Amino acid sequence: FRPDPDKLNAVREYPIPTKLKAVRTFLGLSSYYRRFIKNYATIAEPLIALTRHSDLKPFQWSEARQNSFEALRQRLIEASIISYPRFDQPFILQLNASDVAREHAIGYASRTLSESECKYSSTVRECLAIVYGLSYDPGSLLLLDYFRNGSLPPHSLLILISLISTSTKPTDVLDSTIANIHFA
Structure with missing residues (x-):
């Protein structure tokens, strides 16, 4: 099994999130395919942390979040092959x-x-x-x-x-x- 190749183009061209809603949307997309991504939670943690208590702090895009975003995007594009049991x-x-x-x-x-x-x-x-x-x-x-x-x-x-x-x-x-x- 691997993600649908037709949908990978949208992932390749996915814009860098500039608002919290865009981060949540990207996390929703990537989480849908998390079974293809080894260590998903570790890679996504900087983005997930941004969504916690989001009403208490301003949106701040950092280098760690950029790296997390790029790593998830790359892992989605180069998704691992998983086999039938x-x-x-x-x-x-x-x-x-x-x-x-x-x-x-x-x-x-x-x-x-x-x-x-x-x-x-x-x-x-x-x-x-x-x-x-x-x-x-x-x-x-x-x-x-x-x-x-x-x-x-x-x-x-x-x-x-x-x-x-x-x-x-x-x-x-x-x-x-x-x-x-x-x-x-």
Whole structure:
């Protein structure tokens, strides 16, 4: 799968936003194709931050926002190819970048952390990533049964074990979700 080539021309020629409404429009467009963009939330963060509490501050276009805009526009034009899932193969939830891989992406998922989530420990944030990665698309929930034979990275399994064995407020919220993840 990849974005419609006919629509990529509009992205190539998309003007630099000069108003908040234009930023929101561009974020809406890019977010629609976010499953094709690896690390979408990280790349889009400067633009997303501009839309937060926008009524309390004036519109300011910065170099970081320009870089974010250009990176998103470029990633939309050079969109990654994602493949159909192969149900005869195990699924891998990759939370950390790898320089070498032979797998094919069936989708990318990312989101911006809330202010309170940014304060969580890295262990809790990784657990949030696991839960989000397994459930970001309601249609992909059926894929949970295909995560078996240690196909989650060992580091992720250690994080889950560590997380389940400690009791903190953020993890209490995640307990019911974690209980529904089956590991063979």
